[in-house]
Amino acid sequence: MLPNKHDTFVQPSFLDMAAVHGIRFVPIDASRPLVDQGPFDLIVHKLYDQPWRAQLEAFSALHPDVPVLDPPAAIDRVLDRFTMLDVVSNLGVAKDGAVATPKQVIVRDATALVALADDASPGGLRFPLIAKPVEVDGSAASHDLCLVYRREGLLRDGLRAPVVLQEFVNHGGVLFKVYVVGDHATCVTRSSLPDVSDERLRDLAADAAAPFANISLLAPPAAGDVEMPPQEFVDRVARELRRALGLHLINFDLIRSRGPDGNAKYLILDINYCPGYSKMPGFEPVLLEFFLEMLRGRPVREKTGSSAGSGSGSGLVAKARKAEVQPSFVTSGAEPRQVQA
Secondary structure, three states, rough: OHHHHHHOOHHHHHHHHHHOOOOOEEOOOOOHHHOOEEEEEEOOOOOOOOOHHHHHHHHHOOOOOOOOOOOOOHHHHHHHHHOOOOHHOOOHHOOOOEEOOEEEEEEOOHHHHHHHHHHHHHHHOOOOEEOOOOOOOOOOOHHOOOOOHHHHHHHOOOOOOOOEEEEEOOOOOOOEEEEEEOOOEEEEEEEEEOOOOOHHHHHHOOOOEHHHHHHOOOOOOOOOOOOOOOHHHHHHHHHHHHHHHHHOOOEEEEEEOOOOOOOOEEEEEEEEEOHHHHOOOOOOHHHHHHHHHHHOOOOOOOOOOHHHHHOOOHHHHHHHHHOOOOEEEEEEEEOOOOOOO
8 A cells, every 4th residue: 555545554553453463564565576575364455556456466376365455356346436336226225225325427528517517407416516536546636526506616627527426415414434344344423514505505606616625514423412323224234335346445435314204314425445444443453353354264374283264263363373484464565564473
């Protein structure tokens, strides 16, 4: 992963906990052939360019027993904001009507964007709209979102095609961010954009569009002041979404709106790969147990005849791992920091 992404979970507290279980993280030098590095027991990465993909393919061909988190082909599905939500409609929980996605369209060129500005309901959408860059590449530009209140806002400076236009749904200024680590899901609240009133949409003297950075978020909700989604529901959505995507490490943004009848409706807005787990409460033991589970599922290089699968619980696994030759977890492109058992 890029140096600025290193602290997503590779923090001293996590490295120290991993060391207790005989695990150490070793950074990959992405400028050198991957096959010349190692040995590795598990590779965790967040690089997307073609040279890196070629390296992973060559390494996996020689070492098919080493898990890679996650396969680049699976990651591709969440690097495009227009297609990332396609999978949601096929989830069982969506077919039951428990979760959905906002309406959205993709505008591929400037000509189409100008044409939409002449349309009272561009692409069949209702204002306000969220304008999002299509590609998710970790750059500052990929996070340059804006809220468009009326048609003229589609022509604002800085709004360039290709762009995804997604209906903004009022949700009380509360966002639920769900962190997924394998089969574990943790839901936390985050402050969000305030609701947009009909009066604001009709106010021609106000800005027709505004970058997210210029919109004041509502104050973070106090603990206990927000009704959290049922954990059973969160677990089901997370499990079905992760399996449909073929990914192990994701988070997704969830909002709750209420219709005229007062019934809650949940919408998934965005999906991210390998997010900043350091922002997830209690992330260290969750990630550690997940990585241990991944290692239990692969052959273990032993000096003795013991097997990592011969017992249950992380203590027995840690003992088995200590019998290996250079047990390693791997991140790429980070500053070297090793924690030996």
